[in-house]
Amino acid sequence: MKRKFLIILAIFGMWACEDDLIQAPISSSSSLNFYQDADDFEQAVNATYNALDGYAVRHFMLSDIRSDLIYSPGTGVRDWNPVNNFENTLSTNVLMSEAWDANFNGILRANTVLDKIDESLVPDADVRNRLIGEAKFLRALFYFDLVRWFGKVPLLDHVVTPTEALEIPRSAVADVYELIEADLTDAISDLPESYSVQGRATSLAAKALLAKVYLTKSGPSYGIEGPGLDANMYSEALTLLNDVINSGQFSWVNDYASIFSYDNEGNSDIVFDEQNINDLSTGDRGIGTILPTSMYDEAYGRTVTPFAGGVPGDSPIRPSESFLATFDEADVRDDFAILPFYIDDNNNQVNNPQFVKFLDLNKLPADRFNWGINFPIIRYTDVLMMKAEALLQSGGSQTDVDAIVNMVRERAGLDAVSNVDLDMLLEERAKEFMAEGLRWHDLVRTGKVLEVMNAWEVEDDASEKIDGVNAYEIIYAIPLDQLDVKEGLYEQNEGY
Template sequence: MKRIKYIYIVLMGLVVAGFSSCEDKLDQSPISSLGSNAFYQNEEDFITALSGVYNGLNAYPINHFELSEVRSDNIYSPGTAGVRDYNLINNFNRNLEATSIMNDTWNGLYNNIMRANTLLANLSANVVPDGDLRTRIEGEAKFLRALFYFDLVRFFGKVPVFDRPVTPLEALEIGRSEVPAVYDLIISDLEFSISNLPPNYSSATNFGRATSYAARGLLARVYMTRSGPQLHPDGPTLNSNEWGEALEQLNAIIDSNQFDLLDDYGDVFAYDNENNEEIVFDIQFLSGGQGVGGEYVQYHYPEAFGRSNEIPFAGGTFPDAPKTVSPDMMASFGDPDVRDDFSVWVNYFDANGNLVQDRFIKKYLDLDNLGVDRFDFELNFPVIRYSDILLMKAEALSQSGGSQLEIDALVNQVRSRAGYTLPLVLVSYEQIMEERRREFIGEGLRWHDLVRSGMAIDTMLDWIAADDAANKISTDINSDDLIYAVPLNQLDVKEGLYQQNPGY
């Protein structure tokens, strides 16, 4: 069973009381204010509002596929005719500020933060007298706010920080905070969540809610990102050397014995095996035309494939812009590896019976489990898996001079599940990152991994030289490309409030 429905059941007064007029006046700035005095009257109102904050996660799989997976050496999508936003992402175009994907990502994340801030500002003992419930609601909202800000800082670097609701006029005076200040709020929120959220939930109706271990996993990822070499002065990496802090969080998760690798890699993503013991935190989806299905699956397969396989309202990628799994990505899998066959569809027949030479991510697609349309896939999306915990620990040990024997054991544990019988010895940092690439293909981690490791520029230049058959990807890649452009409409809100990131 699913634990919570990530549907924002229009929050009555929260949405209508004063928001529409503010939106008309300042619809292009980070929104952190909603009229809500009439809404928060009892515990159920807060539970409904918290579901609304969770609902903001619906775009997470799409954002990280387009802005991390497509950006990386995993996907080759230069476009063949028309220009789609994700082609510009793939091609390292420097004119991204006017694209809808920049605007939608920025505004979407700030809308999510606004929801969390509004809930937190109204949370009190007068309305939620149950102290345990009140603390849990606060912990969940702060976990989600931290996740949203972590996305912002990884995508855009410096961003405005709102830790409370503000009016549109106040927002016009709040500029972009330095990256360390953004991290201060992220870390503070996650530390609160770790201290106040339960390690698990006994009721299946609560599956999918943030736990203390989910917060630990995210905090470990934050520390590791901060620890990466600072190649961009306003990027997400700070060369902070917090590998030990990350290890503390990772060891707590491992030592809990609450999580484990499943024997079969494919079972992690099975429609009838959701919320399994490998999931530390995932995003819940439901099918059946209830408005809470997952749209993200259609962002992977081609439209012609969807039509030939009778996916209702097929959707899929555009014919002029397939998202092809790159030759280099495919070549990285060894012969025993089961993850490529499970994760990648190689060639298909279209509706006219013609063989189409293409490779696309199929990890989340089960043709026996289709919803009512392309927006209605029910499979949950993993944000943090136990294999990620193991490989993050191997990476942190490698970066901090930890035990080589332990590094080897952690990596070989993941490789063994993938089908490799011959263990690696003296596993290098580069091998760890390649193992992550294979393990998490299609999960939106690759570009973030490359940025964190300091390998992004060299890796992408080598990949472009080898795989860019269409000769469309810029070879002028440098540190400016480690973060994205601030949306143009944000720069236009008030002259001088924000400055564009260098290179755009």
């Protein structure tokens, strides 16, 4: 069973078109008359999950393309080129406004559920608590993304009117973290460890997410108002990660490629994912993901798919030369996830490496927007490697760190290593989680982002479009349309 349901009420669909930070319900019909019983709140929570639509592409564009994994300077004007090139004009970039709007859209949906639900409408305490826990988990996830992308953001823990929203400034990152941590702590208490169906948030997913929040919060501040607060919460993260590991709900998957198989969704490596459907009987209806199309060349797509689409030739999205050079010949991960070349429709070999990690040509959708592969947001492998990170950052067991990294390397077909340090761990994470939207966040929270990115810029920026990477570029520009809503309500982030 998929979480992206085919029937979504119009009152929730309308929210997806909201561009501004307006936390008022759409109409009196949606806010006053809709919520009558538990089934109505179930649909409302499902609509909140559906606000994750686009999560996969968003993190690929804003994390992986921002990082040293990808070099895409472009010769044209594509939305991702200024992100790759660290340009200071990003306030008008559609990727900024999409990230802002999508996350606040999800927060609005979660807030509406939390404001409306009560004992009289959902008398079953277990059902009510579970619905509240799911809404809080999702609200925490949306706010965590906002903090990582933008730093300070408006703090909204309930639905407000448009007039009230115009008086709410951006809150300090520490205050936003307070809500995130409270929501996830409640979700841990309110949610079950597992379900009989795939795709819903569990208490273990909440623990894994809270552990990542603690690791991120523990990262350096870099002298900016970004996601790192030097909080030193590694021991708290370790406790949560060990709870997930010891729960027995997840297990090691021996074959790397099978983790991402369309026929093996919900496997034991998946802690929480974005659900996507390829339902040809319904014409797809926009319930899949465009992620694979956002990775492969348009010229390649013409030879293997019946529909148009792909990355335009003026701005190909390709793995960087330095990243490709990190792979050992025996490593199975790049063999599976990166296509080194292809034959175009003129029968020419094109030596343009591209990510195909989520592409299965035997599972073609009706169009390029609706690939039916789920996108992992939290994997069990990530939980294990976050434990290794927390141990390294807190002076924990080197033996345990080496054992975790060598499990990952053994699955990849590589020899064991010893005395793993933070740089070695990050390199292994880069290869393990390539194209999963984690790389930029990994570099930021571990304090390595400026060192790694500036060294990479010297080595890989053949087009000379990147003029160094500065601390202020760790977070993105506030979208200009938000600054224009009310003059002086928000200040632009430094450097933009």
